[in-house]
Amino acid sequence: MASSKFKFNPEDLNYDKLDDSLGARIWRIVIYVAAIVVIAVLLNVIYSLFFDTPRERQIRRENELLLEQYESLSERKQMVDTVMQEVQRIDKDIYRVIFDTEPVESRVDSDVGHTYKNLLQTSDEKIVAVTASRLDSMIGQDNKTAPFYDVLMVKGANRSEMLPAIPAIQPIENPDMTLIASGYGYRIHPIYKISKLHTGIDFSAPVGTPIYATGDGVVETATRSARGLGNRIVIDHGFGYKTLYACMDELNVRSGRTVKRGDLIGTVGDTGLSVAPHLHYEVHLNGEPVNPINYFFLELSPKDYDRLILISMMSGQSFD
């Protein structure tokens, strides 16, 4: 087809010669190619409307599997949750039966920082200034406070002896605060079921758990008895402080022995008027029982302290 081509022109009813230059040829090829490309794109679109790409198929399959697994798993999880709720209900029931009160939630949302926030936010100079002015006003006050101040000064003088003597730790190891059962104050008596003043703290622990002296001192008495407080030890710490460890199993020290803070003095038992193995711990200041919770300061962080207070307050029933 070397000869030139013509086009019929309907206006003048003549045959015009078609442009046969290189540019026109290229133009024609471009149009063909473009048409093919468009059709290819269309084909692709149509194909993908009806068929998945391998990748799509893989993800879809995976999704199906994941969903299927998820459904069976969540069914099982639901069962676990139901049983778990039941278990927690029983747990609460047990707690109620034993202690006549609701259990303490372990995740206490008590915002410890809140208590100390004010202090922390205040600048040191301010605290020093306020303390100094308070001290000044205290010293400047009438005779009433003056002796008190003197006592403070004296106490300050032999502070080095006093510090190791004051009961300042828990008498048994209680790192997670899981052991304490009943604190100081009015508690329902486990046998009489009436409210009685509980003058110490009960740490529930298995028989045989070691008990440690909470401060330096001299063992005043180490008594064995089947009644009342059971086997018990009284340590005289001096400075008006005495501690009592009761309902013990074994007594490892005799009266007159000098003990240091942290010395093993015996083991937890279930002796005397006790309904469960526990240690009954009392702190006496000048002959009067005081709340022992204020005498654990050496080993407790503020958070643990808050938690301890909550636990000791929550329990409704004591152990002796």
Added chain:
Amino acid sequence: MNLFTRKYYLNPDTLRVERVRLNRDQKIRFGVICTVGLISLAVLMRHGFERNFPTPRQIIYEKENTVLRSEYASMNSELHEVESQLSELRNRDDLFYRAILSLEPIPSSIREAGTGGSETNIHLRSIREPGMVMDVSDRIRKISNRVDIQSNSLVNVYKEAVTSQQFLACRPSINPISPADPTWLTSSYGYRNDPFTHRRMAHNGIDIAGRIGTDIHATGNGTVITAKMSRYGYGREVKVDHGFGFITIYGHLEDINVRVGQKVKRGEVVGTLGNTGRSTGPHLHYEVRKNGHTVNPMYFFYENLTSDEYTVLASRAIFPGSPYQPVAMSQK
């Protein structure tokens, strides 16, 4: 556009202007070239496209996948929560309840039982990073084991706790006479000179002397099994069965306030102090028997109740609904 216009050419043989027509071979060749070009182009495009750009549907699927995976993640964290609750329960169970009730803690070998031998799911192999799914499924299996064990354990503990509370409620534990009433111990448990024969004889209980008509209280919850009068021995006598092998006897009573078969609570008045039977003066003979043997009653009451507390205790026996009133508060 000259692609679709009809083209003509001058046929030198016929000397006529004829339409340009392709013969069959040419048509086929043209068609084949176009088709091959089209298909190869299409396939190439598809490959290139897939490699570099996700299809819209793929994006949707991916989104679904992400949602599913995040569901797994949240379930995993929920399971983590359940696990920590379980650990807490376990601690309370082992360290608290079992310590208090003097039960042996459940050994960890039993608690961890059935955690081995994970079921490998073949289907999961076609999932990218199947670890997550396996993790959740493993966790659930372990947790359901633990929950089952914990549940069984706590059911046992609950039974024990109820029994122990019953035991505490029933065991003779108070003085049969209120500290408010004037009394004195005239004869304790053990061998003593008999006031009638003046010979050393075993005394099976304790004698508490007091005024005639003083209220005698049951020392623990129980059932009256004897309420009889006799001119000999214990005279008017009440016997209470407390269960757990405990029986208490209240002898030489003036009056009896209870009938046989009646349930009594700790602190409830069973009679009044008298001088009936083999007695030389107004007193209560109080006896505690454990599994058929007499024991020293002094070990079964603890003199740490004030008279006010005793009153509260006794009134609670009659009005069980009354709240736990702090005694010191009611005094004020």
